[in-house]
Amino acid sequence: MSNTIEDNEVDLLIVGAGPAGMASALQARELGIQTLVVDEKGQPGGQIYAGHHGSPDFDRSFLGKDYAKGRSLIDAFMASDCRRMFKSLVWDISQDGHACMSDGSQTSFVLARHVILASGALERAFPFEGWTLPGVMTAGGAQILLKTAGIVPSHPVVLAGSGPLLLLLATQFLACGVPVSAVLDTTPASNWRRATPFLAGFLSSRLAAKGAAMLLRLRASGIPVLGRVTQIRAIGNGKIETVEYRHEGQIGRLQAETLIVHQGIEPETRLARVANANHAWDARTRSWLPACDEFGRTSIPHISVAGDGRAILGADAAPATGRIAAIDAAFALGRIDRDTRQRLSDPLFKELRRLGKPRKFIDALFSPFPGLYDNLNDSTLVCRCEEIPAARIREEARRSSADINSVKSRLRCGMGPCQGRFCETTVRELLLRTAVPSCQEVGQLRIRPPIKPVGVEEIISLGVKEIPPESRIPLEPRA
C-alpha cells in the first residue's frame, strides 16, 4: 500500500474505492489489467461500507445486513493484487489520461491508458433558514460518524427532509439507543402523485420490503414521523437550539442540539467535468449526468464512469456498473474483443435492469420538488462558503444573465472551498425560477483543477511536470 508510484504509468486508473470502484478493480484484475485504485479516504468501502476496516472497534451489527454485506467485497478487494492508494485526492484528469493526486502535502502523477471514475455521490443541498448553524448536519455525515467512529448524539435529535437515507438513519439511531424526538418528512404530496405510476415496479423489489420494515419499526417505537412538513427553520445563537416547522397548517417547535438534514443525493461529477466530458440534463432527477454509453464510456474515449457518479442507481447496482466499465476498459485497451465484452457484460446488464425497476419510483418520490426552492426566504444563505443569500441570486438573475458561470463570477457563489458542491443545485433552481431560462441556458458550473483546494505550494512545486496544456481540451461551453 505504498503511496508512491514507481513507473508513473498504469493501464487502468480507478478513482474511488466504494462498491463501484472495488468491483471494477476486481473485474479488471480478473482480466489481467494492471490497475491502480485511488481514494481520498483512508479506508476502502466508499460511503455505504465506510468503517468496515476502521478503528475504533465497536459492534457494528446493528447497522444491518446491507452494511454487513460490504465486508466480503472489501476483503476481496484488499486481498487482490491491484495497487491501492488511500488518503490521495485525484484533483485533475486530462483528456489523455494524466491524473494528478495529492496526499495532502505532495502531488504525484500518473498516466493512465484508461480511467474509471467511480467517485460516488454527494448529499444534495437542503437550504433553509439557519442551516449553517453548528449542530445542523447531513444524514450522510451522521452516518459516517456512526459507521466509522461509533459516535452518536446523546441528546434528542430531530431528523428532517426526504429520502430513504433519512429513514435508514432513524432506524439505525433507534437500534443503538439514540433518542430521536421526531422525523419531519418534507416529501410533498405532489411527489407521491408523480411516483404512483411507478409503484408496481417498486412493490416487487426488495427495497419495498426494506422500506416498509423501516417505517414499521419507527412507528412501533413511538417516534413521531410527521409527513408533508414544510418551512423548516433552525433557530439558535451560535448553534442550533430550536427546530421550527409547519405541519398541517400549524407551526411546531422542537428543542434540539442536533438537526440531521437530508434531501437525497446527486452524482459527484467534478472529475468528469474537469476532463471536459459531455454532460446531459436528466429531467427525472433534475441533475446533469455524464453523457455515456451503456458501458459507462463518456465522450472522452479513455474515460468511463461507474456507480453513483454515473447516475444514482444505489449501492446494489454500483458493483455491476463498475464491473461493466472494467470489462469495457479491457476492450478499449485491446485485451478482449467486442464479442467477449458483450458476453461478459450481458449478465450484468440483466442484473442492472432488475435493480433499475424500483428506481423510477424512488427517483420520482424523492426528486427535488418545487417547494424546496419556491419558498426559500430571500435571506436564506444559498452559498455557505461565501455566505450569499437567495435574494442576491434572484436579483442577479433578473438584472443580468442567468448563466450559472456568470453568476458565479459576479457573486462568487461556487468559488469558495466547497467549489459549488453545496450551492450549485440551489443556484440553478433559483435561476430557473427567476429568469425562466432552460436548463441548457443556465448550464453547469465549469470546474477547473484542482477540483478541491490543494496547497498553492504544492501546485507551484509541480513545475514542468504539470499536465501539458495541449492535452487539455479548451474549455468551451458545452451543449
Place this chain on the structure above:
Amino acid sequence: MFSSLANPSGEQVEITLFGREVLVPVGVTVAAAMLLSGEIAGRESLSGASHGPFCMMGACFECAVIINGKTRVRACMTEVRQGMKVERSRHVEHY
C-alpha cells in the same frame, strides 16, 4: 453532546483541541474528536459566524481547522494523532 459506542477502555490518544487537552479514541477523525469533546464549531465564517462539521465526507469544508500549524485542513478527513494540535480557523485562512 455526542457519545461513543466504542469500548471505553479502548486505546486513546491525547490531542490539544482549541487550547484544551482531550483524550479521544484512536482512529477517529479530528471532526469526530471535536464532536465527542463538545466542540461543534471550529471555524469562523466570512461574517464571523461559527460554522462546524456538516457533511463529514470532505466535501463542504465547513470543518476546516488549523492542524499542527497547517491551515485549511479538513477535520473530517484527518485522523487524530498523539500530540496533535488543533486550532480554530478564520475565513481568511481558507485561501
